[in-house]
Amino acid sequence: MYFEGYGYRGSTFEQTYRCYPASFIDKPQLEAGDKIIMPPSALDRLASLHIEYPMLFEVHNAAAERTSHCGVLEFIAEEGMIYMPYWMMQNLLLQEGDMVFIKNANLPKGTYVKLQPHTTDFLDISNPKAILEKTLRNFSCLTTGDSIMVAYNNKKYYIDIVETKPSNAISIIETDCEVDFAPPLDYKEPEPVKPAVPANTEPTGEAPAEEEPKFIPFTGSGRRLDGKPSKDKDMLASCPAKRQANATNSVQPSTASTSQGGSSRKTTGKLVFGSGGNRADKAPEKEAKEEPKKEEPKFSAFTGKKYSLKG
Incomplete structure (x- = not known):
């Protein structure tokens, strides 16, 4: 059965209209909700x-x-046309003048809805819950998968409808509905803090730290009880390490001379390679030919000439 030639049939309302955004008429309040404008025949x-x-x-x-x-706000549109919020046209992937199918629906009252803001900026609002409650007063229903727009302080915030209960589409008119928030789409979890490396442990590949000098007893500077400054000889005598160093230095020359003499005398049991194999045998002959050095006369006390005071 048709109604006034506009194609209405049966016991339900079903009709196809051309869709246009709310900016085509002087109805800016449409963008703050989910209501459309239909023709009077509807x-x-x-x-x-x-x-x-x-x-x-x-x-x-x-x-x-x-x-x-x-939902529907008014019935003042031209016949065959409807006007709806632009964000709703974006959800439906509609362009200006596209055909859209309209059918009346009975939706259950919602008990739960989960929302997910697109950006973390929405959570930075001083009271996002109050802003959301005020915005949803202009909505009649919510559908899972839609993205609604919340306008606040000259800025638009988009929020996804992630989940609705008890069905995928619910009515939110005069009903108590539990609201839950999912992390924003641009939210990034903070990176885990790396534990600090203890001072006594060294990472692999790095050079080991220099060892601290070991403690050597009795190596400090001496001080006199009468307050007078100590002499260098006293300090040297009180330092075992310095005494040991002096003793080592005094022994070194005699040791060197002994080693040189010993090396010249050792001719047997030595392996010599190359053309200079007879050098070891000729060495003693050279030593034999060398004339012994004359010994200098030793100093003898009281061996000088006598002189008389008389002249």
Whole structure:
């Protein structure tokens, strides 16, 4: 059965309209909610079907296979046309003048909804819960998968409807609904803090730290009880390390001379390679030919000449 030539049939409201954004008419308040503007003929048909209030509709874009739900604000649009919020057209992937299918719907009252902001900026608002409650007063229903727009302080915030209960589409008119938030889409978890490396442990590949000098007893400077400055000889005598060093230095020359003499005398049991193999045998002959050095006369006390004071 058709109604006034506009194609209405059966006991439900089903009609196809051309869709246009709310900016085409002087109705900026449409962008703050989910309500559309329909032609007067739609109101006549809905009244004859005794549709219960609030009137809710299913909106379907057959070309993109996208579905959403909405309410109605007024019936003042031109015949064959409807006006809806631009964010709703984005959800349905609709362009200006595209055809959209409208059908009346009965939705259960919502008990739970999970929201996910697109950016963390929404959580930086002083009271995001109050702003969200105020915005949702202009909404009739929510559909899982939609992205609604919240306007605050001359800025637009988009929020995804992640989950709704008890069904994928719910009515939020005069109902107590539990609201939960998921982390924003641009949220990044903080990186785990690396534990500090203890001072006594060294990472692999690094050079070991220099060892601290070991303690050597009795190596400090001496001080006199009468307050007078100590002499260098006293300090040297009181330092065992210095005494040992002096003793070592005094022994070194005799040791060197002994080693040189010993090396010259050792001719047997020595392996000599090359053409100079007879050098070891000739060495003693040279030593034999060398004339012994004359010994210098030793100093003898009281051996000088005598002198008389008389002259």
